[in-house]
Amino acid sequence: MPSDACQTLLQSISDHTCTVGVIGLGYVGLPLIDAFINAGFSCLGFDVDPKKVSTLLEGKSYIKHIEDAKIGNWLAKDRFDATADMARLAEPDVLLICVPTPLDSARDPDLRYVEGTCQAIAKVLRAGQMVVLESTTYPTTTRDVMVPILEQNGLSAGSDFFVAYSPEREDPGNPDFSAAGIPKVVGAINEDSLACATALYESAVAGVVPVSSCEVAEAAKVLENIYRAVNIALVNELKVLFDEMQIDVWEVINAAKTKPFGFQAFYPGPGLGGHCIPIDPFYLSWLARKQGSNARFIELAGEVNRSMPGYVVSRTSEFLNEFRKPVRGSKICLLGMAYKKDVDDPRESPSFELMELLLEQGADLTYSDPHVPTLPPMRHYDLPELRSQSLTPEFLASQDAVLIATDHSAFDYDQIVEHAALVIDTRNATSAVTEHRDKIRKC
Incomplete structure (x- = not known):
């Protein structure tokens, strides 16, 4: 039986009354916003670059396949806002993290952007919110890196708030595949988190593939890219x-x-x-x-x-x-x-x-x-x-x-x-x- 907090979030997703926050307004974040706004949700975008924020609020795009008219339409519908103020991370009901995960000089994973984002969220995290990592990373990142940072404010992941992983799948320049048209793999830290994340993505994309854990979803994304790299x-x-x-x-x-x-x-x-x-x-x-x-x-x-x-x-x-x-x-x-x-x-x-x-x-x-x-x-x-x-x-x-x-x-x-x-x-x-x-x- 889902917890009361889970049922509340599921209801707001079903009613399209929840606000979707997207952190990182780049090649992954902007198409996601488009998919959720087209599905009837309101979105709040976050980026540390104030130039990106001001450009979007002027109705202009800085990414070729996201036209100015699309941004203008979001604003005209009054379903989009953007900010560099991380204190506003408390406002959305759902937070989707789409920040870079590069390699360092030794070709080891550099998770400073994920960790910094989670630290900013932890400062204002409230009960009932859901946090989903979309950035590609190695298996165990969500559970072992994200969750301990998010729980620093005393709330418990899986009961007070929900955590999931759903890897980004973008094919820039390919008109046959928009963010809304690509199935999403979803893994989570527990059943309530999986139920909420699955319901969220089912409301905005072509299909959802729930898996048994965050680690399976993380590994699936890495496998997709290893397959291409090796071939x-x-x-x-x-x-x-x-x-x-x-x-x-x-x-x-x-x-x-x-x-x-x-x-x-x-x-x-x-x-x-x-x-x-x-x-x-x-x-x-x-x-x-x-x-x-x-x-x-x-x-x-x-x-x-x-x-x-x-x-x-x-x-x-x-x-x-x-x-x-x-x-x-x-x-x-x-x-x-x-x-x-x-x-x-x-x-x-x-x-x-x-x-x-x-x-x-x-x-x-x-x-x-x-x-x-x-x-x-x-x-x-x-x-x-x-x-x-x-x-x-x-x-x-x-x-x-x-x-x-x-x-x-x-x-x-x-x-x-x-x-x-x-x-x-x-x-x-x-x-x-x-x-x-x-x-x-x-x-």
């Missing part, structure tokens, strides 16, 4: 091998994927980007080391994927040598700073590693990306201030090489190949180009 590492390693054998890895993959069973196509690239795949598998390898074990597949996949920017730069040097040009002093334009096609998200993009490596070798470097107009500051890279260049015929002709790192649809590959002296393609973006193919080098 991408496999095709990256095959790309290097097939290059030496003068076999086109893209043609091989296209042939293999005609098999209607037992094969799923993954594609090589210049490295891994985004928050999830380059980072999340290492949560589990770190946890394995803590358990006195090791995760050899994960570590090997990470090693292969991390080597790809260096491989691309090495091949770039070889291709320039065909034209009797060294990297030093050569004008090289990098196409695409976002980590993925047709998005404006630069997190963990391999383009930054490529840029740093090319600059170290003395390249005269520029970039072009219609979704990233100015080069954003990145924690791990010391790069000059640059602006995206327009790919005019004159500009392309002035470059010694154009390096395709991200295959945005906005790029006119026919024009690029026509006017550039050398095009180095890491994404098979020029596969449909029929003219001047002698200028193209696959990498």
Whole structure:
């Protein structure tokens, strides 16, 4: 039998009278808000960046696939507010934590944002609230890291307030999958917490998959990303091998994927980007080391994927040598700073590693990306201030090489190949180009 506090929260969810608080107004948080507002809930967004808050309150977006009109609609419905004041964390009935979970310099999990958020919540936590972590992390984080911090104010998790874990599932740039259209895995610390979290997400998303514990939900998310990381590492390693054998890895993959069973196509690239795949598998390898074990597949996949920017730069040097040009002093334009096609998200993009490596070798470097107009500051890279260049015929002709790192649809590959002296393609973006193919080098 659910407790009185649980029944009260379940009733407010059923009536759509509860307020949903979302902490972290980025690529995960804003789509979540959209899903809950569309389902009839009111949302209060929290972010430590006051610029983000003021931008949203002006009805403007800073994320490409969340349009200004959508923000304006939230405000017009009077169902959205945003704040940098963490004292207001007491107001929502539900708090969804969508903060970064990066790795530190030793590639160990860095939970300072999760811990800091939980400390802020604990100061104002009231009975009857529910706290759900969405940030990807290693199994046991919710129970062993979050709960002790939240209970510092004297309330008991599972009875006075409820705690669950439901990993974010976002595919930026893919119009077929919105936050509301992707099933959510939900695990919790006890039955009441699971009942409340399941009811909440069932009211706003396409489907809910309840599991027996937070640890199962945490592990499921890490598995999803390890699966992708390992398979991408496999095709990256095959790309290097097939290059030496003068076999086109893209043609091989296209042939293999005609098999209607037992094969799923993954594609090589210049490295891994985004928050999830380059980072999340290492949560589990770190946890394995803590358990006195090791995760050899994960570590090997990470090693292969991390080597790809260096491989691309090495091949770039070889291709320039065909034209009797060294990297030093050569004008090289990098196409695409976002980590993925047709998005404006630069997190963990391999383009930054490529840029740093090319600059170290003395390249005269520029970039072009219609979704990233100015080069954003990145924690791990010391790069000059640059602006995206327009790919005019004159500009392309002035470059010694154009390096395709991200295959945005906005790029006119026919024009690029026509006017550039050398095009180095890491994404098979020029596969449909029929003219001047002698200028193209696959990498």
